Amino acid sequence: MTAKWLTPEQAIVKANLTVTSETLKSYISEQQGKTTAEEQFQALGLLFDRERLRAGKPNFLQLLEPVSDENSYAEDEIDSHQLDDDDIETSATNKRNQLEPFIFEQCKVQIVITLLPTQQTGDRPVMIAASSHGDFPVVTMLNQEELGDLPPAIVQLLDELKADFPNRQIRRNIAQTKAVKTNKPTTQTPVRTETASPDTTKSVNNTTQISLF
Numbered sequence: 565m566t567a568k569w570l571t572p573e574q575a576i577v578k579a580n581l582t583v584t585s586e587t588l589k590s591y592i593s594e595q596q597g598k599t600t601a602e603e604q605f606q607a608l609g610l611l612f613d614r615e616r617l618r619a620g621k622p623n624f625l626q627l628l629e630p631v632s633d634e635n636s637y638a639e640d641e642i643d644s645h646q647l648d649d650d651d652i653e654t655s656a657t658n659k660r661n662q663l664e665p666f667i668f669e670q671c672k673v674q675i676v677i678t679l680l681p682t683q684q685t686g687d688r689p690v691m692i693a694a695s696s697h698g699d700f701p702v703v704t705m706l707n708q709e710e711l712g713d714l715p716p717a718i719v720q721l722l723d724e725l726k727a728d729f730p731n732r733q734i735r736r737n738i739a740q741t742k743a744v745k746t747n748k749p750t751t752q753t754p755v756r757t758e759t760a761s762p763d764t765t766k767s768v769n770n771t772t773q774i775s776l777f
Contacts, residue, residue, distance in 0.1 A: 568623075568626070569613070569616065569621070569623035569624065569625065569626055570623050570625045570626060570627070571585075571622045571623045571624075571625070572585040572588040572589060572625060573585050574623070574625075575588065575610055575625040575627070576588070578627055579608065579609050579610065579627060581608060583608070588605075588608075588625075591604045591605060591612075592612075592617065600727045601614075601727075602614075602727050602728055602730065602731055603727075603730070605625065606628070606730065606731070606734075609627065609628050610625050610626065610627065610628065611625065611626040611627070611628060611731050611734065611735065612624065612625060612728075612731065613625075613626070613728075613731070614724055614728060628734060628738075664696075664697060666696075666697070671696050671697065672696065673694060673695075673696045674694065674695050674696065674701075675692070675693070675694050676692070676693045676694075676695075676701070677690065677691075677692050677711075677718075678690065678691040678692075678693070679708065687707045687708070687709070688707065688708040689705060689706075689707060689708075690705070690706055690707065690708050690710075690711050691703060691704075691705055692704050692705075692706070692711075
């Protein structure tokens with residue numbers, strides 16, 4: 565069963581914490597020196613998803629070690645309803661994309677900047693894609709130096725992403741561990757076959773002979 569996303573109040577109960585929900589929320593707004601919010605939540609055994617918080621979702625925390633309880637069925641039901649709502653929202657978005665006019669100022673334009681791994685030469689390739697109306701994107705490639713300085717808002721997002729790398733590493737390790745346990749073959753206990761020793765055979769033969777005479 566996948567781990568559930570929790571509100572600060574739910575996380576306190578699940579993890580048996582002694583802190584208050586206001587304290588947990590203060591981790592987000594108040595940075596203690598060089599310690600990030602992600603690191604503060606990790607110290608309490610919690611994963612903090614900043615993207616869910618930005619999306620306005622109240623349940624942005626998760627236990628590092630998922631715990632199942634008697635309410636898991638009800639939580640699964642809630643999650644399934646949430647997925648249904650998300651599917652409806654996605655369908656509505658696609659419909660709006662089809663109805664938008666092909667006028668640049670009056671339609672949604674999506675721009676995606678992808679930083680590819682740095683090459684041995686020291687250059688970091690950058691792929692930029694632009695698309696609209698749910699159609700295929702136009703793409704161009706260049707080096708990061710050619711791209712120039714990124715806007716402060718994007719730089720801040722990248723800093724938050726780098727700060728969340730430990731959480732992402734933990735989530736991947738948990739997923740890989742579950743996959744190994746699921747795919748691990750079951751070992752069968754070998755069946756021991758006992759052969760009669762020569763002494764036993766001899767004793768049986770003697771017993772047979774005695775019974776005959």
